[in-house]
Amino acid sequence: MDHQITRRxxxxxxxxxxxxxxxxxxxxDTSASAAERRxxxxxxxxxxGWTIQANVDRDSQVWTRSVAGTGLxxxxxxxxxxxxxxxxxRRFHYEIEEIQRTDLTGWCDISKLRKSAPESNLASGTAxxxxxxxxxxxxxxxxxxxxxxxxxxDCEGAVRWGGDDREVDESLFYIAFGPHDRRVRQAAxxxxxxxxxxxxxxxxxxxxxxxxxxxxxxxxxxxxxxG
Numbered sequence: 700m701d702h703q704i705t706r707r708x709x710x711x712x713x714x715x716x717x718x719x720x721x722x723x724x725x726x727x728d729t730s731a732s733a734a735e736r737r738x739x740x741x742x743x744x745x746x747x748g749w750t751i752q753a754n755v756d757r758d759s760q761v762w763t764r765s766v767a768g769t770g771l772x773x774x775x776x777x778x779x780x781x782x783x784x785x786x787x788x789r790r791f792h793y794e795i796e797e798i799q800r801t802d803l804t805g806w807c808d809i810s811k812l813r814k815s816a817p818e819s820n821l822a823s824g825t826a827x828x829x830x831x832x833x834x835x836x837x838x839x840x841x842x843x844x845x846x847x848x849x850x851x852x853d854c855e856g857a858v859r860w861g862g863d864d865r866e867v868d869e870s871l872f873y874i875a876f877g878p879h880d881r882r883v884r885q886a887a888x889x890x891x892x893x894x895x896x897x898x899x900x901x902x903x904x905x906x907x908x909x910x911x912x913x914x915x916x917x918x919x920x921x922x923x924x925x926g
Contacts, residue, residue: 743809746816748877749776749823751809761806761824768901771798773805776824779887780874783857784827786890787872789901790850791829795843804828817864817873826873836867848916849907856919857886863923875923 743751755761755774763774766785769792775781784805792798809822820826830838839847839862851858861871876882893901905912 745809745814745819745821745823745825747820747823747825747874749780749820749825749874750878751819751822752776752806752824755806755824759824763805766792766803768793769798771800771803773803773827774824775805775827779883780825782887782890783854783874783883784825784872786893786901787850787854787858788827788829790853791847793901794846794850795839796830798829802830802832804831816866817859817861818868818871820873821871826871828870829872831870834861834868834870836862836869838869845913845916846907848920849905849912851923852912852916852919853890855882855886855889856923857883859923863920 745751750760752759752761756763760776761774762777763772764777764781764785765772766788769789771788771792773785773788775784788798788803805821805827806824807821809819812818812822818826821828847860851860857875858872859875861868861873864871874883907913907916
């Protein structure tokens with residue numbers, strides 16, 4: 700058998716190799732493209748990390764919930780978020796100012812909001828607006844703000860007030876922590892316990908001017924201001 704490699708064979712082999720390299724350089728990387736197609740698209744989130752919802756009361760985490768004892772209802776993320784936000788709404792209604800139906804809003808389509816602002820949390824159902832027309836600074840009397848601070852302290856910092864944000868929006872109240880933060884569950888568990896315990900929870904008179912409650916509220920206010 701003739702094992703000699705001729706010059707013609709070498710040139711032919713080199714040519715085929717070069718052609719293969721050239722073709723592979725212009726063809727798409729089908730394996731990478733397929734992997735890209737298979738990779739699930741991450742859902743859009745509001746600024747607090749919760750998934751933005753496209754609608755309410757259907758194929759959604761956001762459902763319209765009644766606010767017990769007030770005659771009000773508002774669309775919010777069901778579960779722990781619902782418990783926390785509705786507690787804040789109830790105390791506001793009982794102790795700061797009676798809320799009219801037109802003065803309470805929840806979920807809103809993201810197209811109507813600024814995606815980079817705290818108001819985007821409305822689109823995930825993790826925020827409410829109380830008195831939407833009163834966003835500017837200075838909308839509360841001093842005693843009203845003390846009650847408001849006490850309400851926030853009730854929620855263990857899980858609710859942030861837009862009045863503390865760099866761009867003030869005193870009508871906005873939103874969940875301060877992400878969906879996997881255990882502090883959301885802890886606050887909800889505490890508030891659920893109050894709902895079935897006489898003498899606790901929204902609708903019960905508290906001495907919000909007591910030193911212990913004032914100190915608790917002041918500590919939270921300082922922490923949220925610095926955050």
